Amino acid sequence: RKEVEQDPGPFNVPEGATVAFNCTYSNSASQSFFWYRQDCRKEPKLLMSVYSSGNEDGRFTAQLNRASQYISLLIRDSKLSDSATYLCVVLDGSARQLTFGSGTQLTVLP
Amino acid sequence: ETGVTQSPTHLIKTRGQQVTLRCSSQSGHNTVSWYQQALGQGPQFIFQYYREEENGRGNFPPRFSGLQFPNYSSELNVNALELDDSALYLCASSQDRQHEQYFGPGTRLTVT
Secondary structure (H helix, E strand, O other): OOOEEEOOOOEEEEOOOOEEEEEEEOOOOOOEEEEEEEOOOOOEEEEEEEOOOOEEEOOEEEEEEOOOOEEEEEEOOOOHHHOEEEEEEEEOOOOOOEEEOOOEEEEEEO | OOOOEEEOOEEEEOOOOOEEEEEEOOOOOOEEEEEEEOOOOOOEEEEEEEOOEEEEEOOOOOOEEEEEOOOOOEEEEEOOOOHHHOEEEEEEEEOOOOOOOEEOOOEEEEEO
């Protein structure tokens, strides 16, 4: 079983749609959780950290369920510029290693 | 821009050769982590340097080694290159080990 699992997609959605990505992690000692965004042939960029209480940044909402070891990302009112690969990322208990999922590819269509 | 820089941008090497990749961390950051990203996969952790010492290592053989300098910049060295070493090599810097990591643009290594 992979340490961080994501649905690889691809997700193809029209502009203005709401899309949700899910992720599960296997290490219950994981300390921190993030969503990164990666454009084609570019480096990953931090989109948002994920907190136990859930957090929102504009059109983006992240949720964490530690009991179920589950993380989600919701994007509302999708824009063409949201097209990218979204990486679910977990920081291990020793705070050294980021473990990445394989990413979910999103294409927002005009 | 994150302020993390890497050099070179692209590199082509032959099997068996050695390579050194460089990373300058963001100002104020004292921790550098290195990752390998194969095509279609998420980045895989190689190792982390904190205050000039190796602070954790992923599942990579000893021919992958590194250094961190007093100014917190870092090098990744790979000896005896293999075809499977072809990948995007990313470094990420953070303030101490507990904080979010910010990535540089990466070095794309091709081994022929």
